Amino acid sequence: MKKAKRIMVGLKTLEQAVSLTDLACRAGAHKGSLLFVHVIEIPDVTPLDVGLPVLETMAQKILRAAERVAKRSRMKVEKQVLRAHWAGTALVETMKDEKIDLAVLGYHHGRSFGEFLLGTTAQYVARHAPCHVLLSIPKRTR
Template structure:
């Protein structure tokens, strides 16, 4: 459990990482992250991970994918600014999203990770995918 001493609002976090992937759920995810961020000096860290296929070098320049990622992060900045919160964004290229998000959260010192999960079915059952279970571990 995070140490809440020094927070002006005991139910908020000071540094909140919000993961966005360009899905319909992103806007509500960012709004939730903003509500969970301490309004007295709290910060939002918006992260979009581009998964690079293993057949390509990790630093491969994927212009159209990078442009899309930058637009997604621009929306995070707008929503956080509307909530009058400090915001940083980062576009990360990695092999897998889960480990990249955890690494970013540790490096940035995040108190909380907020992720949206669209409802997906696979073989007739609700499916969490691979990223959410990895981050939850």
């Protein structure tokens, strides 16, 4: 696979910002671009435009951390905070809209009841993405 020119990095936590950004920079082509995306998942019964200042602030903090890491690569950087009832569909739609060549996502081992029934965001994206997907799966800790 040749190096990707347009890479989307899905960031859920501050801890992922450094490792996933570093991975994306290594997979990216010279003069490529990075799109950092953080999805604020909102329960189905809640309107998407509800005020969530604490979550918005955390999202911006996560994206700024990733941007600091990416500056070393000299790749163009864009950032988006999305609101959705489910992150998987929001990420796949963004990949399509932004014409992404490669998506870089993290994966966590813990599962909620909803993930057990519906599958994880990473599984959904891997099945429905219009591009290659690179999943970073951390080593299990006992």
